[in-house]
Amino acid sequence: MIYCDGGSTYTKILYPDGAVKILPTQDMLGDQTSWFDLATGHAAKNRCGRYVNELIALVHGTLSLVGDDRFTVVDIGSRDTKYAVIENRQTASLDWNTGCGGNLGFTLELLGQYYNINYQLLQPNPKKIPVACGLLAMEKIFDEINHGALPDEAVAMFINGLCFYIHQFCQSPTLLYLAGGLTENACFVQTLRQYCEVKPLGRDILLRGLAEISGCENAADAAIGNFVRRTI
Amino acid sequence: MLLNIFELETKEYYERLRLLAGKHSRHHCLGFWGQPDQAAMDIFSQNGYTFIDLDIPRPDNICPAFVPQTTCQIIQVILANACALRERLDFILAATGPDKCEQGRQTAEILERLDFPVINASNTNKTPLRASLISNAAGPLGPRVSRIMELAYRPLAKEEEIYYQSRQIKEAEVIFHGVPPADLSLLELFPDNTRIEGWTKLVELGVPGRVDLEWRIAPQLPVVFFTQSFCHKGLLAAYLAKSTGGLHIEGHGAITGSTEAKLQAYLGLAGKTFQRGPQP
Structure with a gap:
């Protein structure tokens, strides 16, 4: 079985030997031979034998890793954010922002490339820029720079606003399990910790959900089984 | 005027x-x-x-x-x-x-x-004109919502009454609460055992101005609250969704793939228990 999480910007693929490959989604789409047994994510919808809703994959993947009875998990993608609140191992509530993708991972990547920012070294900023609308927030970043802030400082303010918004969007939990590419952005994770305890799950959690759904952890494929059985 | x-x-x-x-x-x-x-x-x-x-x-x-x-x-x-x-x-x-x-x-x-x-010709009627037969009948949600909206000028025929009466839902799976979406394709995602509440049900009852009744819901069932974007009912829907574990969906024109996916996830996960945790 080959599993795929086809995100808007990056595609994550889990092969039968347990290897995970991450590549730009445009490369995956450009390869006309790309085909997956089980997939999630908008980009892979027409490239698979069976498709699983992203939020369902997120919930299954997280529940396979986290033993708590109640917790909140959020997945921040390039263009949308989705969370689920689990109570008594059931989904008590969920939401998926679908309106404005301007304040999400893709914007951070663009800003990082434009200003040549290393997010592993960027220091969190206690000030924040309101990000209710990502495009308006971009304008505020440029305003801050025009008023003398360094680009690094202004982008860190944007990240702070983003973390504030995400924490509120997830109903202000005290502990947040974080999934998606931003788990690898040190400045983002540190800034989010100003608002709650954060436990990063990595960016392969949806693949884990697919594997869990397919029940392959019980199959003979040991490599996949080991992948699924990783604990935190 | x-x-x-x-x-x-x-x-x-x-x-x-x-x-x-x-x-x-x-x-x-x-x-x-x-x-x-x-x-x-x-x-x-x-x-x-x-x-x-x-x-x-x-x-x-x-x-x-x-x-x-x-x-x-x-x-x-x-x-x-x-x-x-x-x-x-x-x-x-x-x-x-x-x-x-x-x-x-x-x-x-x-x-x-x-x-x-x-x-x-605002409707100030406060007394129900009829029972909520269509709202509580099993069957595709879209046609039921459309039929309710026609009641003001096309009352139920006797055979329709008998039909809906024979299909009354005993145990609803989910509740649709709100107004008809501009893009009715959203309603195709709901199961047949979906009960209609909110403003659409008020229209069936003939009391569309009894907005106090919009606040009455059965929180033991999954509830999807639908409002148009930029509608004042959004505040009610957001509050009720968050306080009851329901889902608030809004739409502006055509329903997007993300909105469909959000609804599918909610309907797919609501009420399901996952006992399995991390494997040893």
Whole structure:
């Protein structure tokens, strides 16, 4: 079985030997031979034998890793954010922002490339820029720079606003399990910790959900089984 | 405004309405939005009028340029339809109170100033006119919602009553709470055992202005609250969804793939228990 999480910007693929490959989604789409047994994510919808809703994959993947009875998990993608609140191992509530993708991972990547920012070294900023609308927030970043802030400082303010918004969007939990590419952005994770305890799950959690759904952890494929059985 | 239900004594209002409806008109065609006063609708029905629901999107009708894009899609549709059908509409029955919304009131005022023949026929009825047979019947949600919206000018036939009566839901799987979406394809995602609540059910009962009833829900069932984007009902829906574990969905025009996915996830996960945790 080959599993795929086809995100808007990056595609994550889990092969039968347990290897995970991450590549730009445009490369995956450009390869006309790309085909997956089980997939999630908008980009892979027409490239698979069976498709699983992203939020369902997120919930299954997280529940396979986290033993708590109640917790909140959020997945921040390039263009949308989705969370689920689990109570008594059931989904008590969920939401998926679908309106404005301007304040999400893709914007951070663009800003990082434009200003040549290393997010592993960027220091969190206690000030924040309101990000209710990502495009308006971009304008505020440029305003801050025009008023003398360094680009690094202004982008860190944007990240702070983003973390504030995400924490509120997830109903202000005290502990947040974080999934998606931003788990690898040190400045983002540190800034989010100003608002709650954060436990990063990595960016392969949806693949884990697919594997869990397919029940392959019980199959003979040991490599996949080991992948699924990783604990935190 | 040709007539205003809020400005005349009831008897005088209906007498003058009968006179208007009885006069020779060009097309015998009446536009309306929301669920106007039933007696007013009945007067035009008795005079053989054809009804056009201006809430329903029709391709190619263009909203006037002065309308902000951040206006509820239904209001934009009403204005676009009214302008496109100007030559065919003899009268427009306008719902302007709590039975519709504040934007309905503004829309009536705007159309009146644009020389449309507007009659304020807001629905102030507080006593149910019929049971909620369709809301509580099993079957595809879209056709049921559409049928409810036609009740104001096309009452249930006897055989329809028997049909819906025979399909009453004993245990609903999910509740749809809210207004009909501009994009009805959203409703195709719901299971047949979906019970209708909120404003749509109030329309079936014939009490669209009893908005206090919109707050009554059964929190033991998964509830999907639908509102148009930029609608004042969004606050109610957001609060109720968060306080009951429901899901608030809003739409502006065509339903996006992300909105569909969010609904599918909610319907797929609601009420399901996952016992398995991390493996040793």
